[in-house]
Amino acid sequence: MAATTLVRDPLLDEVVRRRVFPSGLTVYAVRKPEFSRSYATLATRYGSIDTALPGRGGAPLPDGIAHFLEHKAFETPEGDAFDLFASRGASANAFTSFGTTRYLFGTSSDYAENLSTLLRTVFELHVTDANVEKEKGIIGQEIGMYEDDADWRIYFGALQALYARNPVRIDIAGTAKTIAGITPELLRKVHAAYYHPRNMVLAAVSPEPESTTFRVVEREVEGRAYGKAPGERRPPPREPPRARRKRVEVALPVRRPRLLLAFKDSVPGEAGRELLRREIASAVALDCLFGSSGSIFLDLYEQGLVDESFTCSYSAEPNFAYAMVGGEVDDVEKVRKVLDASIEAARRRGIGSDDLERVRNKEIGDFARAFNSPDRIAQMLVGHHYRRTTVPQYREELFKLTLARVNRRLLDLLDPRVRCYSIVRPR
Amino acid sequence: MPPGSPLFRSSDLGGGLAFHLHRTRAFKTVSARLVFHADLDAGTAARALLPRVLARGSRRYPSLREMQIELDRLYGASLSGEARKIGERQTVQFRSDWVTDRLAGTQLLRRMAEHIAETLREPARDARGGLRADVVAQERKILADESRAVYDDKTRYARHRLLDVMCRDEPFARPSIGRTGEIEALTAADVEGAHEALVARAPVDLFLVGDLSWGEGTRFARAFGLHRRGAPRRLRRTRTRAAGAPRTVREKDAVSQAKLEMGFRTPIILGHRLYAASVLMNALFGGTPIGKLFKVVREGASLCYSIGSAMERSKGLLFVHAGIDAANYGKARRLILRQLDELKRGRIAPDAEEQARRMVSGALLSLRDSPGGLVDFALERAIHGERADLQGLLRDLGAARRSDIARAAASVKLDTTFLLHG
Numbered sequence: 001m002a003a004t005t006l007v008r009d010p011l012l013d014e015v016v017r018r019r020v021f022p023s024g025l026t027v028y029a030v031r032k033p034e035f036s037r038s039y040a041t042l043a044t045r046y047g048s049i050d051t052a053l054p055g056r057g058g059a060p061l062p063d064g065i066a067h068f069l070e071h072k073a074f075e076t077p078e079g080d081a082f083d084l085f086a087s088r089g090a091s092a093n094a095f096t097s098f099g100t101t102r103y104l105f106g107t108s109s110d111y112a113e114n115l116s117t118l119l120r121t122v123f124e125l126h127v128t129d130a131n132v133e134k135e136k137g138i139i140g141q142e143i144g145m146y147e148d149d150a151d152w153r154i155y156f157g158a159l160q161a162l163y164a165r166n167p168v169r170i171d172i173a174g175t176a177k178t179i180a181g182i183t184p185e186l187l188r189k190v191h192a193a194y195y196h197p198r199n200m201v202l203a204a205v206s207p208e209p210e211s212t213t214f215r216v217v218e219r220e221v222e223g224r225a226y227g228k229a230p231g232e233r234r235p236p237p238r239e240p241p242r243a244r245r246k247r248v249e250v251a252l253p254v255r256r257p258r259l260l261l262a263f264k265d266s267v268p269g270e271a272g273r274e275l276l277r278r279e280i281a282s283a284v285a286l287d288c289l290f291g292s293s294g295s296i297f298l299d300l301y302e303q304g305l306v307d308e309s310f311t312c313s314y315s316a317e318p319n320f321a322y323a324m325v326g327g328e329v330d331d332v333e334k335v336r337k338v339l340d341a342s343i344e345a346a347r348r349r350g351i352g353s354d355d356l357e358r359v360r361n362k363e364i365g366d367f368a369r370a371f372n373s374p375d376r377i378a379q380m381l382v383g384h385h386y387r388r389t390t391v392p393q394y395r396e397e398l399f400k401l402t403l404a405r406v407n408r409r410l411l412d413l414l415d416p417r418v419r420c421y422s423i424v425r426p427r
Numbered sequence: 428m429p430p431g432s433p434l435f436r437s438s439d440l441g442g443g444l445a446f447h448l449h450r451t452r453a454f455k456t457v458s459a460r461l462v463f464h465a466d467l468d469a470g471t472a473a474r475a476l477l478p479r480v481l482a483r484g485s486r487r488y489p490s491l492r493e494m495q496i497e498l499d500r501l502y503g504a505s506l507s508g509e510a511r512k513i514g515e516r517q518t519v520q521f522r523s524d525w526v527t528d529r530l531a532g533t534q535l536l537r538r539m540a541e542h543i544a545e546t547l548r549e550p551a552r553d554a555r556g557g558l559r560a561d562v563v564a565q566e567r568k569i570l571a572d573e574s575r576a577v578y579d580d581k582t583r584y585a586r587h588r589l590l591d592v593m594c595r596d597e598p599f600a601r602p603s604i605g606r607t608g609e610i611e612a613l614t615a616a617d618v619e620g621a622h623e624a625l626v627a628r629a630p631v632d633l634f635l636v637g638d639l640s641w642g643e644g645t646r647f648a649r650a651f652g653l654h655r656r657g658a659p660r661r662l663r664r665t666r667t668r669a670a671g672a673p674r675t676v677r678e679k680d681a682v683s684q685a686k687l688e689m690g691f692r693t694p695i696i697l698g699h700r701l702y703a704a705s706v707l708m709n710a711l712f713g714g715t716p717i718g719k720l721f722k723v724v725r726e727g728a729s730l731c732y733s734i735g736s737a738m739e740r741s742k743g744l745l746f747v748h749a750g751i752d753a754a755n756y757g758k759a760r761r762l763i764l765r766q767l768d769e770l771k772r773g774r775i776a777p778d779a780e781e782q783a784r785r786m787v788s789g790a791l792l793s794l795r796d797s798p799g800g801l802v803d804f805a806l807e808r809a810i811h812g813e814r815a816d817l818q819g820l821l822r823d824l825g826a827a828r829r830s831d832i833a834r835a836a837a838s839v840k841l842d843t844t845f846l847l848h849g
Contacts, residue, residue, distance in 0.1 A: 011530065012455065034453035036792040086716055087778070089785030108792035109785070255579045256572070293495035302491060307569050358500045365503025368455040368526045374796070 004214075009392050012371055016381065016391065017210045024198025024229060025221055028381040029210035032374060038111040038206035039374035040213075041104035042122055043382045045233070046194035049098045049167040049319060053193050054230035061190065064139070064174015067096040068182055069190055071135050072127050073103060081121040090114045098168055099233075099317050100386065106375065111208050112216050119202075119220035125191045127184040140176045150254050150424050158262035158324060158422035161245040165237040166267075168320045197221060198229035203381035205374035236267065236319045243420040251427040258424040259335055260326035265413055271318050271388040273397070280397050281409040282314040282323065284363065288355045288406070289346055290325050291362070295355075296342045305335050323413055332423055343414050350407040363398055433814040434795075435634065435805050436641065443629070443659025445809065446648040449636045449801055455530060457637030458798035459543070461521040461651070462806060463629040466663050467598040471510070471517050472570075472605025473613055473621035478508025478519060479566040480558060480618055484551030485542075497542070502526045504539060506546060512603035513810055514665030514696075514741025519625060521547065524798070527638055536643060540650035547651060548626060558622075563615040574607040582733075582748060585686035585847040589746070592676050593690040593843035597668070599742050630659040632809055636798040667694050667743035670840035677846045685753040685848040689763065691745040693738075693838045697811045701838070703823035704831035705738065708839075710783040711775055711832065712736045712767060713747055717782050719766035720747065730759045740807065745839050753848040760844060770836035773829050780829060788821055 007016040017029045047066050052058040074081040074094065085092040090107035103122050107114050146152045156171055163169040173179075204213045243264055265282070268275050289296045290312035300306040310327030329335045370376040384390055435447035465474055488494045498504045504525035511518050523543055525535050553559045577583050587602065594600040604610065631653050635644050648654070670692040695705045713720030713736030720734045734749040751759045769775075794800035795817070805815035 032453075034451065036795045083716075086786065087782045089782070089789035091789075106793070108789040255576065291499070293492070293499040298492045298495065304565050304568070307572070358496060361501070362499040362503035365501075365526050365531075368530050369503070369524075372454045372456060372798070 007390055007392065009395070011395070012368065014371060014391070019214060021197065021217060021222060023222055023224070023226060024196065025217065026201045026385060027213060027217055028201070028203045028385070029213040030205045030377060030381075031207070031210055032205055033207045035205075035207055035374055036108050037106055037374055038108075038114075038204070038208065039104065039106045039378050040115055040118060040202065040204040040206070041102050041378045041382055042118055042200065042202045043100045043102040043386075044195050044200045045099065045386055046101055046199065047097050047099045048170055048172040049236070050194070050233065051167050051170070053189065061186075062174060062181060063170050063178040064172070065179070065182060065186070065190060066101055067173045068135065068139060068179055069187055070094050070096045070101050070103075071139060072131065072187060073122050073125065075126045075131055076121055076124070077126055081117060084117055085114060088114060092118075096172055098172070098320070100382070102379075102382065104375075104378070111206050112212050115204065115213065115216045116220055119216065123195065123221065123224060125188060125195075127187050129184060132182065132184050132187065136176075136179055136182070139173060139179060143173050143176060146173065148252070150252050150258055153250055153252060154258050154260045154326070154422050154424045155324070157248045157250060157424075158260050158420060159322070161248045161420040161422060162243050162262050162264040162322060162418075163320075164240055164244045166239045166320050167236060168322075192227050193230055196226050196229045201382055201385045203378040203385075205377045233319065235269070239264075239267065241266070242417050245420055247421045247423070249423040249425060251425050253427050254424060255426060256328045256330060257332050257426060258326065259329050259332055260324055260422040261339060262420050262422060263323040263413055263415070264418045265316070265321035265323065268316055268318055268321055271386065273389060273393065275316060275318065275387055276389045276393060277397050277401075277405075278321070278409070279314065279316045280394070280401055281405050282316070282321075282413055284356065284359050284401060285351065285406050285410045285413060286312045286314055286323055286325070287359045287362070288351045289343070291359065293358060293362075296339070296346065299342060300335065300338060303338070305329060305331065305338065332425070336421060340416070344416075347411055347414055351403065351410060353403050356401070356403050356406055360398060360401065364395075367395065367398070432818065433816050434801055435815050437814075438645070440645065440648055440654040442654040442656035444631045444633065444648065444651075444653040444656075446645060447632065447634045447805060447809070448639070448641060448644040449634070449805075450639065450641075451636065452638045453796070454637060454798060456524045456526055456798070457536060457539075457635065457639060458524040458802070459522070459539070459647075460634040460802045460806070461543070461547070462632045462634070463519040463625045464631070464662055464810075465517045465519065465625070465629055467512060467515045467517045467601050467603075469609070470621060470624070471601055471603070472609035473617040474517060474519050474625065475510035475604035476563070476567060476570055476610065476613055476618050477621050477625070478510070478521060479570060480563055481546055481550050481622075482507060483559075483562045483566065485545045486549040486551060487545055489551035494546075501535060501538060501542075502531050504535070504542075506543060510603045513807060514739070515598040515663065516665065516741070516810060517603060518806070519629075522799075536639060536647060540647045544650045544652070550622070558615045558619050560615045563613070563618055567610060567613050570604060571607055571610045574602070574604060574610055577602075581680070581682050581686055581847060582750070584680075585688045585845060586746065586748065588676075588678060588847065589688040589690050589843060589845040592674070592845060597666075598663075599665075626653075627656065628660040630662065632806060634802045634805060636801055665741050667696060668692060670842040673841045673844070675844040675846070677848065680847050680849070682847055682849045684750045685756065685846060687747075687749045687751050687756065687759060688845040688847075689747040689760070689841065690843045690845075691747075691839045692842050693743050693745060693835075693840070695835060695838055696743045697740045697808060698813050701831060701835045702740075703820060704827040705835040705838075706787055707780070707783050707824065707827055708770060708832045708835040709736055709738050709745065710787050711779060712770060712836070714738075715783065715786050717779055717786070719769065720749075720763065723766055724749070724759065724762050728758075728762060730755050730762065741810065753846070756846055756848075764841065767836060767839060771833055773833035775829060775832065780832070784824055788824055791817060791821060
C-alpha cells in the first residue's frame with residue numbers, strides 16, 4: 001500500500017496529499033469542498049525538446065511528433081474521447097509544450113467516471129494508418145493557422161533568433177514536411193517510451209475525497225504492464241552564450257506593429273531549489289522594470305509609446321531559460337531606442353528596496369489568487385513536481401529573496417549581448 | 428443551499444444604490460464590482476473613456492505610476508473599469524479584487540473601500556481644476572485603437588455590420604464603447620460631464636463576493652457616498668421587436684474566407700416562462716459541439732470549420748455565425764435554416780437533449796467557482812428585476828420538455844442575413 005505524504009500550507013489553509021504508486025505514477029490530490037467543479041490534469045515529461053527516443057543512442061525523432069501524439073491520444077476504438085467527455089457535460093483539453101504534454105478535464109459531475117476515461121484513454125494508444133494520415137491533414141491546417149498568428153510568429157521568431165542549437169527553437173507542431181513521415185509504429189514506440197507512469201504525474205482538485213482519485217488510479221493505471229521507464233532528460237547541446245541574431249522581422253496582415261525583446265539566459269542545468277530561486281529572482285527583477293508598476297513600463301506608457309498589451313515573462317526549465325518583454329507599438333524604432341537606453345540605465349542604477357518590497361507583496365497576492373482556481377492549482381502542482389519543489393517552498397524562497405540577488409540577476413539576465421528583437425510589421 | 432435561494436443577499440441602501448453580497452470562504456480574495464447604469468446613447472463614448480481616465484490618477488495618487496505602486500503594495504490589488512453592453516443598457520463596470528485581511532495581515536477591506544472611493548470621486552486634476560487634457564488624449568487614442576481593432580477581426584466586424592443593418596434604428600446597434608468617430612471627438616469636458624452625471628444620478632449596483640459579513644459589506648458600500656444621493660435617473664427598458672420581412676445584405680472586403688452572420692428575433696428574454704427551454708434550444712442549435720450546426724453543417728456537410736449560435740438574453744436576439752467559402756453561401760444558409768426548422772418540429776435525439784441539459788447545467792454550476800461568473804449572472808438578472816436564483820434555473824432546465832424546446836425554437840424568426848465576402 002503506497003504511503004501518502006501530506007503537504008500542508010497553514011497560511012493558505014490548503015492540504016495536498018501526494019502518493020507515489022507502485023507503477024511509478026505520482027498523484028497529487030486536493031480536496032476543495034467549497035468548489036463545484038473538479039479538475040484533473042495528467043502530464044508526461046515529454047515535449048517538443050525531446051528530439052530522440054530515450055537512452056544513449058536513442059533514434060532521433062521528427063520535429064512535431066510530441067504534438068502529433070497528443071492529437072492522437074484521445075482517440076479510442078469507440079470514437080473521440082472528447083465527445084465522451086462532452087456527453088457527460090465535462091470539458092476536456094490537451095496541450096503540448098516544450099517539456100511536457102498535458103491532458104485535462106473539468107467537470108461538475110461524474111468525477112470518477114471522467115477520471116477513469118482520462119487515464120484509460122491516455123494510457124491506451126489507438127493509432128491506425130487511416131487515423132494517422134487524416135491527422136497529418138488536420139495538423140497541416142493547424143500549422144497554417146499559426147503561420148498567420150502574429151503572437152505565435154513573433155514568439156517563435158524570437159526563440160529561433162536567440163538559439164542556435166537548443167531544441168527549444170523547434171516549432172512545437174513541426175512542419176508539414178517533418179510530420180509527413182510519421183507512422184503508427186513510430187507513435188507506438190514513442191508512447192511506450194515516454195508515456196510511462198514513472199515519467200508522469202496526475203494532479204486532481206475536486207470537492208470529492210482524495211480517496212476517490214486514488215481508487216480510480218489503482219483501477220486504471222496499476223493493472224497494466226509497462227516497459228522500461230525513460231531516464232533523466234539529456235542535457236541540451238552546448239549553446240553559444242550570445243544571441244544567434246540581433247534582430248528578426250516578418251510582415252503579416254496586422255494593423256499595428258508588434259515588438260518583442262528576448263533575452264537568452266544561461267542553462268540552469270538542474271531542477272530543485274536553485275532553479276526555483278532563479279525563477280523567483282528573475283520574475284521579480286522583470287516585474288520591477290516591466291510589471292504593472294514597473295518603472296520602464298510606466299515611462300513608456302506615460303510617453304504614449306505602449307499600452308497594456310506590453311508585458312513581460314520569464315520561462316525556466318533545467319534545459320533552457322529566457323525572458324521576453326514586449327507588446328503592440330506604433331513606432332518600433334523609437335520604442336526600441338528608449339527600451340535599450342532604459343534597460344542600460346536600470347542595470348547601472350539597480351533596483352531599490354522599495355521596489356523589491358512592493359513587487360514581493362504583489363507576487364504574494366498573485367500566488368494566493370492562484371488558489372481561487374482548481375485549474376491553476378492543478379497546473380501549479382504539475383509544474384512543482386517536474387521542478388522538484390513544493391508550493392510552501394515557493395513562498396519561503398519568495399520571502400528569502402534579497403535585493404543583492406535581484407540586482408545580480410538584473411545584470412546577468414538583461415545583458416545586451418544575449419538579446420534579440422523580434423518584430424512583426426503590417427504587410 | 429436550500430432550493431430557490433438566490434446567490435446574493437441584496438438590499439437597497441438608498442440614493443439608487445443596490446448592494447449585493449455573496450458570502451463565501453471559497454476564495455482567497457474579496458471581489459468587488461461597482462456597476463453604473465446608463466442608456467446606450469450618444470453619451471456612451473464619454474462614459475466608456477471615463478474609467479480609463481480615472482485609473483490614471485486620483486487626488487492622493489495623481490499619476491498612473493503612483494496608483495499602480497499603491498495597488499501593488501496592497502498585495503497586488505487590482506482596480507480597473509470598462510464599459511459593457513447588456514441589452515440597450517450601457518454598464519460602466521469597475522472591478523476590483525484583493526486578498527483577504529487574514530492573508531494580508533492587515534485591514535485591506537477598509538483600505539480598498541477608501542482607495543476605490545477616492546479613485547471614483549476624486550480624480551487627479553490640472554491647475555484649473557479640470558481633468559488633464561494630455562491624459563484624456565492618451566486614453567482616447569487607446570480606446571479609439573480598441574474600436575478600430577474590431578475592423579481587423581473579420582468575424583467580429585461581420586457581427587458589427589449585421590447589427591448596423593438589423594438594428595439600424597434601435598439603440599442596440601451602438602457598440603458598448605461608442606463608435607470610433609464619437610471616441611475620437613471626445614474632449615476632457617465631455618469626460619468631466621460624463622463623470623458628474625454618473626456619480627450624481629446613475630443607478631448603481633455594488634456586488635461583493637468573499638469572506639465578509641453583511642455588516643462589513645454594507646459599511647464598505649457606504650464608503651462611496653452614493654447612498655446619500657437623490658432619486659436616480661430612470662432608464663429606458665430594452666425593447667424586443669418582432670422580426671420584419673427577412674432582409675439580406677452582402678459586403679465586399681479583403682477576406683479569404685467569407686463570414687456569414689444571421690440575425691434572428693425572439694420574444695424570449697430573461698424572465699420569460701420559456702427562458703430555460705430557450706437555453707437548451709440554443710445548446711442544441713449551435714451553442715455547443717453537440718448542436719445541429721456543428722454536427723450537420725460542419726461535420727456532416729463540411730461547409731465550415733467555425734460555426735455557432737448565441738442568444739442575446741436582454742434584447743431577444745439569436746445570432747448564427749459561420750466561416751464559409753463564399754461559393755457555398757446559399758447551401759450553408761439553407762442548411763442552417765433547416766436545422767432550426769428541425770428544432771421547431773421537435774426533431775431532437777433523446778440523448779442529444781440529455782447531453783445538452785448536462786452541458787448547460789455543468790457550465791452554470793461552474794459559475795459558482797468564479798467570483799466574476801457569479802456577479803455576471805446576478806447583474807444580468809438585476810437589470811431585469813429578477814433574483815440570481817441559480818438553483819431555480821437548474822430546476823427549470825431539468826423540467827423543460829421537448830415540446831417547450833420546440834416552442835422556444837418556433838418563436839425564433841429570421842430578420843437579417845449578412846455576408847462579408849472577398
